[in-house]
Amino acid sequence: MTTTLAAPSLKEALADVAEDIDRRLDGLLAVPGDPRRDLYEAMRHAAIGGGKRLRPLLVYATARLFGVDRDCAGRVGVAIECIHVYSLIHDDLPAMDDDDMRRGKPTVHKAYSEATAILAGDSLHALAFEVLADVDTHPDPFVRAELVLDLARAAGPAGMAGGQMMDLEAEKTTFDLPTITRLQALKTGALIASAVEMGAILGKLSPEGRTPLRGYARDIGLAFQIADDLLDIEGDEAAVGKALRKDGDAGKETFVSLLGLERAREQARLLVDQAIAHLSHYGPEADLLREIARFILERDR
Amino acid sequence: MTTTLAAPSLKEALADVAEDIDRRLDGLLAVPGDPRRDLYEAMRHAAIGGGKRLRPLLVYATARLFGVDRDCAGRVGVAIECIHVYSLIHDDLPAMDDDDMRRGKPTVHKAYSEATAILAGDSLHALAFEVLADVDTHPDPFVRAELVLDLARAAGPAGMAGGQMMDLEAEKTTFDLPTITRLQALKTGALIASAVEMGAILGKLSPEGRTPLRGYARDIGLAFQIADDLLDIEGDEAAVGKALRKDGDAGKETFVSLLGLERAREQARLLVDQAIAHLSHYGPEADLLREIARFILERDR
Incomplete structure (x- = not known):
C-alpha cells in the first residue's frame, strides 16, 4: 500500500532521525573559543553520535500522524534528547550509578571530570527548554508553552528525577511489584510519554483526543523497561556498550526478579500488543508507531 | 511624597518577598507519602527559609513599574529562585566547590547524600520551567514562552552554567580583568539580568524599551559580584553562613585580587551610581530598584 500517508520503514526512520538529531546538536553545540570549550566538548561527547534516539523518533512518528512540519518535530526531538542525555550524564556519576562506559564510550566524568559532567548535564537540561521556547520551534506561543510544561513535568520530581530518587x-528497601511499576513509570515512562504527548501537542490534538496515544505511550514505556531488565540479564556488554547485571549485584528488585524471566517476557509481549491495540482507529499512517512498539521487544542494545 | 506609585521601603519589600517565596515553595514542594520523600525534603532544606531572595525581589521591583499583577511576579520570582537554589546545591557538591555550609545550614549533600543533592538540584531546575510555562503564571502564552526562553538562556551554557565552567x-589558568568580568557576567550576572528582564516581559515592555533596565541590571550584577569578592575577604563566616576566603586559597583571580581592595570598592560604588542613572526617566515608582542598587554595596551576607 503506497499513499502519501504511508509510514517510512522503521529502519529508514531510525537512520533519518539519528542523522537529523546529530546535525541539530552539532549546530546547537558549536564549541566557543573561550574557557567554556571543555563544557561544550563534554556535551558533544555525550550527545552526538550515539543512542537509538527512541524519544525523538516517537515525537516524529506521532507528529506525522497529524501532518506536522518535519522541522518542528526535529526541534522538539532534539530538546527531549537533551533531557535524556543530561539524565544519563548525571546518572553515570560516581555518586549515582558510578558507570565508566556509556554507548561504548567513556562516560563524561571519565573523559572530562566530575565537575564538567555535572555542568554539562545542567547545560543540556537548560538548553532543552531554550530550544522548546524559541519561536523557531513553533510559530504558536501556546504550543511552545504547552511543550515546555509537558517536558518540564516529565523531567522533574513528579517524573524522571522522582523515579531516579x-x-x-x-x-535500601525491597519494593513490591506495584512500587517497581510506579518507579519505572516515573524513571523511564514519563519521558517516553512526553515524547508522544509533545507529538500530539504539535498536532494540536485536543487533550481528550490524546487518550489512545497516552495508552500507547504508557504501554510501550513499561514494555521498554521490562526489555531493559531482560537485556540487563541476557545482554552482551560489548553490544550494549555499558556495564550490565548491576541491579542484581546491588540487590535491587526489577520486573525480572519479581516476575521471573518467562513471565517478564510474556508481560512485555502483552504490553506491546496492547499498545498497538490503542492505535486501532488510526490507519497506515500509524504503522511507524506500531513498528516502534514491536522494535522495543527486539532491541539488543 | 506619597502617591499610589510610591515604592515600598526596601526593608518592607525584602520581608514581603521572603515571606511570599517561602509560602509558594511550601506549596510547590509538599512532601509526598512515597519513596521520593527525601528528594522533596532535600529541596525544602535548600530552598525554604534562607537567602536574601534578591532575584525574586528584582522581578517584583521591575514588574511593579508596569503595574503587573503581584501574583504573576511572585510565580516568576519563585521560578528564578528555584534556578538559583539548584545552582547553589550543585555548586556546593564535593566535585565542585566542596562546601559543607550554606546559609548557615549543612549543604544538601551533607544533610542528605550526594546523589540526593544532584537530584534535588535537577528537580528544582525542571520545576522552574514547569512554573513559568503554567497558565497560572500568566494568561498570555506569548509571555510564558518569553519567560521560559529568557530564563533558560540565562541558566544554560551561554549563561550561568557557562560561567561556572x-x-x-x-x-588552572590566570585570567585577566576582561576575562574575569566576562566570567562574572555569565556566572552571576546572567541570572540577575534575567530577573529584571522577566519583570519587563511581564510588563509587556517592548525589547527596545528595555534598554535602560538592561543597563541597570548589568551594572548591579557586576557591583554584586565585586561586593561578593569584598565580602569573601572582609566578611565574617558566622554572619555570611558559609566558608569564606576560598578563592584566594585556590589561587583564583577575583576583582579584588586584580584591582586591589580600594579600587574594587570604588568600582562597585561607581557601578551602583551608573545603575541608578539608567533609571533617570522613571519616577518614584523606581525607588525600590534604586534602593536595591544601594543595598548591594551594604550587604554583610
Whole structure:
C-alpha cells in the first residue's frame, strides 16, 4: 500500500532521525573559543553520535500522524534528547550509578571530570527548554508553552528525577511489584510519554483526543523497561556498550526478579500488543508507531 | 511624597518577598507519602527559609513599574529562585566547590547524600520551567514562552552554567580583568539580568524599551559580584553562613585580587551610581530598584 500517508520503514526512520538529531546538536553545540570549550566538548561527547534516539523518533512518528512540519518535530526531538542525555550524564556519576562506559564510550566524568559532567548535564537540561521556547520551534506561543510544561513535568520530581530518587531508595528497601511499576513509570515512562504527548501537542490534538496515544505511550514505556531488565540479564556488554547485571549485584528488585524471566517476557509481549491495540482507529499512517512498539521487544542494545 | 506609585521601603519589600517565596515553595514542594520523600525534603532544606531572595525581589521591583499583577511576579520570582537554589546545591557538591555550609545550614549533600543533592538540584531546575510555562503564571502564552526562553538562556551554557565552567578553569589558568568580568557576567550576572528582564516581559515592555533596565541590571550584577569578592575577604563566616576566603586559597583571580581592595570598592560604588542613572526617566515608582542598587554595596551576607 503506497499513499502519501504511508509510514517510512522503521529502519529508514531510525537512520533519518539519528542523522537529523546529530546535525541539530552539532549546530546547537558549536564549541566557543573561550574557557567554556571543555563544557561544550563534554556535551558533544555525550550527545552526538550515539543512542537509538527512541524519544525523538516517537515525537516524529506521532507528529506525522497529524501532518506536522518535519522541522518542528526535529526541534522538539532534539530538546527531549537533551533531557535524556543530561539524565544519563548525571546518572553515570560516581555518586549515582558510578558507570565508566556509556554507548561504548567513556562516560563524561571519565573523559572530562566530575565537575564538567555535572555542568554539562545542567547545560543540556537548560538548553532543552531554550530550544522548546524559541519561536523557531513553533510559530504558536501556546504550543511552545504547552511543550515546555509537558517536558518540564516529565523531567522533574513528579517524573524522571522522582523515579531516579525511587531507584536510589530501591537499593535500601525491597519494593513490591506495584512500587517497581510506579518507579519505572516515573524513571523511564514519563519521558517516553512526553515524547508522544509533545507529538500530539504539535498536532494540536485536543487533550481528550490524546487518550489512545497516552495508552500507547504508557504501554510501550513499561514494555521498554521490562526489555531493559531482560537485556540487563541476557545482554552482551560489548553490544550494549555499558556495564550490565548491576541491579542484581546491588540487590535491587526489577520486573525480572519479581516476575521471573518467562513471565517478564510474556508481560512485555502483552504490553506491546496492547499498545498497538490503542492505535486501532488510526490507519497506515500509524504503522511507524506500531513498528516502534514491536522494535522495543527486539532491541539488543 | 506619597502617591499610589510610591515604592515600598526596601526593608518592607525584602520581608514581603521572603515571606511570599517561602509560602509558594511550601506549596510547590509538599512532601509526598512515597519513596521520593527525601528528594522533596532535600529541596525544602535548600530552598525554604534562607537567602536574601534578591532575584525574586528584582522581578517584583521591575514588574511593579508596569503595574503587573503581584501574583504573576511572585510565580516568576519563585521560578528564578528555584534556578538559583539548584545552582547553589550543585555548586556546593564535593566535585565542585566542596562546601559543607550554606546559609548557615549543612549543604544538601551533607544533610542528605550526594546523589540526593544532584537530584534535588535537577528537580528544582525542571520545576522552574514547569512554573513559568503554567497558565497560572500568566494568561498570555506569548509571555510564558518569553519567560521560559529568557530564563533558560540565562541558566544554560551561554549563561550561568557557562560561567561556572569558566570559574572551574580559573583555578588552572590566570585570567585577566576582561576575562574575569566576562566570567562574572555569565556566572552571576546572567541570572540577575534575567530577573529584571522577566519583570519587563511581564510588563509587556517592548525589547527596545528595555534598554535602560538592561543597563541597570548589568551594572548591579557586576557591583554584586565585586561586593561578593569584598565580602569573601572582609566578611565574617558566622554572619555570611558559609566558608569564606576560598578563592584566594585556590589561587583564583577575583576583582579584588586584580584591582586591589580600594579600587574594587570604588568600582562597585561607581557601578551602583551608573545603575541608578539608567533609571533617570522613571519616577518614584523606581525607588525600590534604586534602593536595591544601594543595598548591594551594604550587604554583610
